Amino acid sequence: MSTSTALLNPKAATGIEGLDNILSGGLSRGHVFLLEGEPGTGKTTVALQFLRAGAQAGERCLYITLSETERELRQGAQSHGWELDENIHLFELTPPESLLNAEHQQSLLYSSDLELGEATRQIFEVVERVKPTRVVLDSLSEIRLLAQSSLRYRRQILAIKHYFVRYDATVLLLDDLTTESLDKTVHSVAHGVIRLEELTPSYGAERRRIRVVKYRGQKYRGGFHDFTIMGDGVHVFPRLVAAEHRGRYERLTLTSGIREMDALLGGGIETGSSTLILGPAGTGKSLISMIFAAAAVARGEKAALFIFDEELGLLFERMANMGIDLKALQASGNLLIEQVDAAELSPGEFSHRVRRCVDLGQIKTVVIDSINGYQAAMPEENALVLHMHELLLYLNRQGAATFMTVAQHGLVGDMQAPVDITYLADTVILLRYFEALGKVRRAISIIKKRTGSHESTIREYRISGHGLTIGEPLEAFQGVLRGVPTYLGEGKPLLGDEGQ
Numbered sequence: 001m002s003t004s005t006a007l008l009n010p011k012a013a014t015g016i017e018g019l020d021n022i023l024s025g026g027l028s029r030g031h032v033f034l035l036e037g038e039p040g041t042g043k044t045t046v047a048l049q050f051l052r053a054g055a056q057a058g059e060r061c062l063y064i065t066l067s068e069t070e071r072e073l074r075q076g077a078q079s080h081g082w083e084l085d086e087n088i089h090l091f092e093l094t095p096p097e098s099l100l101n102a103e104h105q106q107s108l109l110y111s112s113d114l115e116l117g118e119a120t121r122q123i124f125e126v127v128e129r130v131k132p133t134r135v136v137l138d139s140l141s142e143i144r145l146l147a148q149s150s151l152r153y154r155r156q157i158l159a160i161k162h163y164f165v166r167y168d169a170t171v172l173l174l175d176d177l178t179t180e181s182l183d184k185t186v187h188s189v190a191h192g193v194i195r196l197e198e199l200t201p202s203y204g205a206e207r208r209r210i211r212v213v214k215y216r217g218q219k220y221r222g223g224f225h226d227f228t229i230m231g232d233g234v235h236v237f238p239r240l241v242a243a244e245h246r247g248r249y250e251r252l253t254l255t256s257g258i259r260e261m262d263a264l265l266g267g268g269i270e271t272g273s274s275t276l277i278l279g280p281a282g283t284g285k286s287l288i289s290m291i292f293a294a295a296a297v298a299r300g301e302k303a304a305l306f307i308f309d310e311e312l313g314l315l316f317e318r319m320a321n322m323g324i325d326l327k328a329l330q331a332s333g334n335l336l337i338e339q340v341d342a343a344e345l346s347p348g349e350f351s352h353r354v355r356r357c358v359d360l361g362q363i364k365t366v367v368i369d370s371i372n373g374y375q376a377a378m379p380e381e382n383a384l385v386l387h388m389h390e391l392l393l394y395l396n397r398q399g400a401a402t403f404m405t406v407a408q409h410g411l412v413g414d415m416q417a418p419v420d421i422t423y424l425a426d427t428v429i430l431l432r433y434f435e436a437l438g439k440v441r442r443a444i445s446i447i448k449k450r451t452g453s454h455e456s457t458i459r460e461y462r463i464s465g466h467g468l469t470i471g472e473p474l475e476a477f478q479g480v481l482r483g484v485p486t487y488l489g490e491g492k493p494l495l496g497d498e499g500q
Contacts, residue, residue, distance in 0.1 A: 012134060012170045015053030016046065018236030018352075022212060022221045027192065029133075030168045031216075032161045034140075034186050036175040037196030041208065042229050043174045044068070046196070047136040048077055048084075049233050050172055054134040055087035062132035064123055066093045066142035067176075080233050091126045093119060116146040116156060124163060133169055140175040140186060154185045161189055191216050197224075204343035210236055226348025237348040240355065242393035249399025254365070257295045260470035261288075264446050266454040269427060271364065273451050274392045274402040276422060279431030283442055284463050285405035286310070287322060288429065289367045291468060292403055294324050296365035297334045303365035304336040304357045306350075308373020312339050323467040336361060342376040347387050350374070354391060358398050366395055370405040375419055388421055396426075426450040434480045436494060443480045444470065462495045471495040 011026035020026050027033050027050075037043050051061040065073060070092045077084050084090065127135070137160075147153035164171045173186060187193055193213040200206050209224040227236040255268040262268050269275055269292065277285045293303040305326075307315060316326050329335035336357055340350060357363050368374065371388070378384040395402045404425070408417045422428050428447040433440055444461050446454040457473035458480050471494065477485040 012050075013053050013057075014046070015049040015056075016234050016236055018225070018227070018238050019046070019210070019234075021238045022210070022225055022236065023192075023215065024218060024220055027170055027172070028218065029170050030165065031191035032164060032171040032173060032189070033192045033194065034173050034175060034190040035194050035196070036177055038198065039176050039178070041196035041198045042227070042234055043176070043196060044073070044076060044138065045080070045229055045234050047138065047172055047174060048073075048080075048082065051088050051134055051136060052082060052084075055085055059087065059133045060130060061088045061134040061136075062091060062127065062130050063088065063136045063138070064091045064093060064126065065138045066119070067139045080231060082233075089126075089130050089132070091130075093122055116143070116152070119143070119146055120156065120159070123160070127163070127167065127169075131167065133167075135164060135169050135171045136174065137171065138174040140173055141178050150185065154189070157186055157189050187214065190214070192218070196227075207346050209346075209348075226346040228346070228349065235349075237346070237352040239348065240351045240387075240390045240394055242390045242397060245394050245397055247398045251399075254292070254299075254401055255295060256288075256291050257298070258291065258468060258470060260459060261291075261444075261468070264444065264455045264457070264459060264470070265427070266446075266449060266452050269401050270451040271401050272396045272399045273426035274396060274404065274424065275427040275429065276425035277403065277405045277429045277431065278408060278417065278422070278447075280408050280433065283431035283433065284461070284468065285407065285431060286315070286369050287319070287324075287463060287468060288431075289369055289403040289405055290319055290324050290326070292401070293335065293365055293367050294326075294329060296401075297329050297332065300334075301365060302334045302336070302361055302363045303367070304338070304354075304361070304363045305367045305369065306338050306340050306354065307369050308340050308342055308376075309370050312337065321465060322463065323465070336363065340373065342373045347374070347378055347383070351387065351391050355394065358395065358400055364400050366400050366402045368402070368404045370407055371419065371421065372407050384419055385421060385424070389424055392424055422448070427454075430481075432481050434477075434482075434485055436477065436485060441494065443474065445481070460495050469495065 010029060012029050013020050013026040014023070035043050035046060047063070051063060054061045063073065070090045073090055074084060143156060144153050147156055173190065175186065192215040195211050195213050197209050198206050199209070208227050208229070210227050211224050212220045212222065221238055223239055225236055225239050227234055249272060252271045253268040254271060255262045277288050279285055293305060296303040319326050326335065326337065330337050338353065354366065358366065375384050378387065392402060406417055427449045430445050430447045432443045434443050442461050443458050445458040459473055460471040462469045474480055476488055478488055479485040
């Protein structure tokens with residue numbers, strides 16, 4: 001893209017895809033923007049990506065630094081594998097040489113000895129020389145200290161703003177919030193304000209989030225959005241808004257390949273719906289979800305597994321012992337398996353991963369195992385429900401069948417789920433232990449199905465080397481879901497009581 005073509009665009013792209021999405025294309029040209037955040041939140045990295053995007057489009061860019069040296073900036077860029085080309089000019093604003101003289105070291109106070117007027121003059125001189133279209137000024141805390149009063153500081157910011165407007169430059173002012181954080185002077189002067197925040201959980205990696213506080217005359221995606229700083233720079237994950245994504249798909253019924261399971265479900269699971277598999281530990285929640293994923297691959301479709309709780313090697317071995325060769329299905333390219341570390345991954349990044357798989361991979365079956373692991377990545381349960389609502393609605397609108405598992409607390413009797421999302425799911429499969437004839441057995445039932453009819457019976461099932469075997473309805477027992485049923489009389493035998 002030539003310089004003239006780039007400048008015809010009313011927005012200056014930041015070079016960060018997710019941030020441009022939040023900002024509806026980027027920063028309005030010819031305006032001053034504030035990027036604020038405490039030290040370590042990633043302001044310099046964002047600023048460098050903003051300038052690199054301009055340089056790649058042939059624009060002249062200028063980085064004015066009052067807090068870091070040019071050498072430190074270049075080292076920071078190299079840590080991300082970037083070389084700052086000739087279109088990016090670095091200007092290091094330093095105190096007068098007299099201040100560095102040994103005779104004057106007792107007065108080496110940058111904030112008072114380097115006059116504000118001198119600093120401003122140096123800034124204007126380098127702008128006159130370079131004539132940039134993109135400028136970064138790092139940082140405002142130094143200018144605030146030089147100004148020494150709120151009134152003088154505001155006047156200086158206004159002077160800088162009007163000066164840059166003459167050159168039609170897009171300016172990014174960085175503020176590290178280290179002094180007078182309640183001072184909103186620049187907020188009122190700037191055309192837009194972007195805030196970076198870093199949260200440190202009790203355990204796990206730090207979580208970073210970004211928010212557009214203000215953007216004059218422009219619609220933007222509000223609220224907090226997760227972001228990470230990786231080897232190749234900043235990645236922003238815009239908050240998923242399901243209402244923005246509507247896809248057309250044909251509603252089909254997907255079968256599991258197990259006759260009794262499909263009978264329980266009234267024929268199967270519909271595309272564009274979500275299924276919650278609920279039960280205590282060890283009842284086979286993962287197995288049932290894997291059965292549907294394997295059935296999808298057998299039909300020639302693609303499926304994706306997002307595994308929170310189990311190490312993949314163990315999962316492959318366990319499923320192979322029950323007749324499902326996940327490794328072979330993965331090798332075929334039709335089954336995508338991702339191990340998710342809840343301690344390292346933010347909810348926004350997880351939603352982004354799922355969305356990318358569905359959009360790019362044309363995946364129509366998604367398994368999330370389990371919601372308990374997903375909850376561990378969430379600071380609050382309310383936020384989890386909202387995240388899941390948007391994610392499930394999005395997947396439904398793309399025509400995907402989503403399977404989620406939730407491990408309940410307890411083994412028999414009164415069960416408690418760590419988070420109640422049964423009302424979000426279109427279908428709820430309930431798994432239970434019960435005791436009968438001196439053995440611990442398992443029962444399966446369908447509690448809810450929005451998209452059609454289903455059996456209201458409770459069936460026993462067994463997990464063996466042959467996979468999942470489901471028996472006839474337990475018509476001779478009452479109280480199965482409580483864990484200790486009552487035998488009511490003659491009825492069809494339990495699994496294993498004959499034919500073994």
